[in-house]
Amino acid sequence: MSKVAAIIERCQALYEDLDFKAVQEWKNAAPKRKVVGYMPVYVPREIAHAAGILSVGILGGGDQLEVIQGDAYYQSYICRIPRSTIELGLTGKLDGFDGMLFPSICDVIRNLSGMWQILFKDKYVRYFDVPQNYEDNIGGTYYVHELEILRDDLAKLAGVEITNEKINRSIEVFNENRRVIRELYAYRAAKPWQAPTTEIYLLQRAGMVLPVEEHTQLLRDYLAATEAEPRQMRDNARVVINGTFCEQPPLNLIKSIEMAGCYVVDDDFMLVTRWLLDDVPSDGDALDNLSKAFLHHSASTSAKYETKREEKGQFLLQQVTERRAEGVVFACPSFCDPALLERPMLQDVLSAHGVPHTAFKYAENTGQMAPIREQAGTFADSIKLWSAA
């Protein structure tokens, strides 16, 4: 087996492991270790890391989990990620977790935080609010206080003190991870045939369960290994995927887009790893630095208010320009308010700038890929035809 195949096989095994065995093994490896889950889009993982806590991304149950109990908690018109997450909890797959963080992303995840408080009374549960005001002395002050609460809660959970120095050291560790991920994304944009998005996706998913240091090394190993194994370049259309920041598309959906003739050169998968766009200073007041990074140097997605009309769509346009994308594929989960309400605005901006786009919906358990493959294929063909003209 090639080195790349071995790395991806490991990532695939982590991805398919709905019992979080790797997490449990990490926990069992030393006494008193703690694990906290978090949902999309963003939590400051540095603070958990500083407490020695493993933070684990919970992204629903995917297409391999049969949801039985979870469906009893949700109406048919609510997206799938909360019901499969409840299923994970009620079937004991998250028993090894000591807490869950529910970031501010939408009303469904927000309300899920309260449901978790009721259903899992022995666990630490926190709704993690983030500011929609980006002034340091207003939103920043509020956010630093929220970070202090989180720091104190996690310190209590872990039974350790979380000092400023510890957080700064963790910031350095995550800066390194962010740097390698930026490198990985730049590499894919430069040579998408060498780094297919099915592989990038699995590598990023591995980052949801592995300790960050291990994940950083895994990415380095992959970059070295794939560069050493030349693959065939194809005449594919270069596209950005948008809308997948919360409920995850099935892996087959990503494969289908690629097989239909698209190179995905940017995306919004697992934004937590790329939310902070630059290195966060690792000296001085750690929480203040995390706050400033959030307020002034973070990614844009629907969960975040944009203060001016002119800002709308600029982040996506920048992705298109910098990655030399030829089009955008909007892949949004059914019943996802953030993605579906944002989409028309982004489409308007793209149209105004002459960027082709197409759109479809999915659920994490979507099984029928033929229509998606056909649509993505037609889109790729049309891009190639327009390019030729």
Add this chain to the structure above:
Amino acid sequence: MTTPATAAMPASSKKPQVQKEDAMWLQKELINRNYQELATAHERGKKISATFVPGNLNELLMCFDFARSLPETNQLQNGMRKKSGKFIMDAERDGQSEDVCTYVKSDLGMMLNGQVGPTGDPLPRPDLLLLSYTGCFTFMKWFELIRQKFGGETVMLHVPYQGDGKINPNMRDYVVKQLKETVIPALEKVSGVKFDIDRLRQYMRESAKAEEDLVAVLQSAKNRPSPIDGYFGGVYYIGPIFTAFRGTPDASKFYGMLRSEIEQRVRDGKGPITPDGEMTSERYRLVVEGPPNWTSFRDFWKMFYEDGAVVVTSTYAKVGGLYDFGFRHDPDRPLESLAEYCMGCYTNLNLPQRIDMICKYIEEYQADGLLINSIKSCNSFSAGQLLILREVEKRTGKPAAFIETDLVDPRYFSAANVKNRLESYFQMIEQKRAAQH
């Protein structure tokens, strides 16, 4: 999110037969007058603001002489007047998903159709979109969408959610700081009027008076028979205070009059007024969670009162403020009080708080059970309601039931299904009673 409720009864050919309390006629007059004021605002040199009902800052907006538009109430009015269905389909044709909030789509559709309001008066584009981000994610996208499509300025007031079931000082300070440093300067800039805190205090004093009377009205339903319906009737009662009238002498007059009427009904031992007259037999006392359906509002209500079911209280009547739990606008600490008001609205409460509140209602109002009207459009209300149902049943021992409708999309109101479920639920209550005797 789904918010009330200037539910002035729409014009109809059956109008002479509709029964109303005197206060309801006054309410209708107020609502219609507000639409006329909005229609002529620009001619009169006034600026128009739009803002959402939960956490609305009506007293503050009045300090800057804004004419005040409430997008959710515009759309519920369009729903009651059977106009929303076309608007929603027009918005879907314009690119909106079938999955998202129908208030938003109805609003966008109304704007695409020439910006004529529900009463037929022009409804000019707002000069300022005050985005009070209280208890509903969709609000943020709603105003971003309007800004994107039709222009205009937005100002954001981010209201933190009560994830821990309480308001901490950091949350309050954050809202106050936004009011001082972001919202008020923006209101001054757009209106050209300088902020006067004493004017705000005066409006808040007026608000507190009306709030006191509103609570008396809502709590009158603890009597047997209940003199009011706290859901269908409730939306008329909350209309002025949740919208453009809180803080005005008109609102004080309305609530004073309403309270007198209701207190007289209590003394007379009378039941609620329904569109078909007084309800004389109270067979079931219900608590309802979730907003009403507006497109078939009267048919929906009829399914209750013709079977003798009265809604003694509802969570929906609290989306614009939890006055019955003691909150009053406080002129002595105006900005802090506005902050607490915003954070205390019903959909800004976490699930455990909502369950506690419903259980308390069932006990205090001696209700027979809980009915949840789950709204397709509204994740803020709907996500988690099935757990609410289970928990309330478990804690109170009272039967609960679940129906599904939508706010203003007529495609999602199935009268036969709703009626079947209601009849089954009433039977369930009867069986429960029989088992207890």
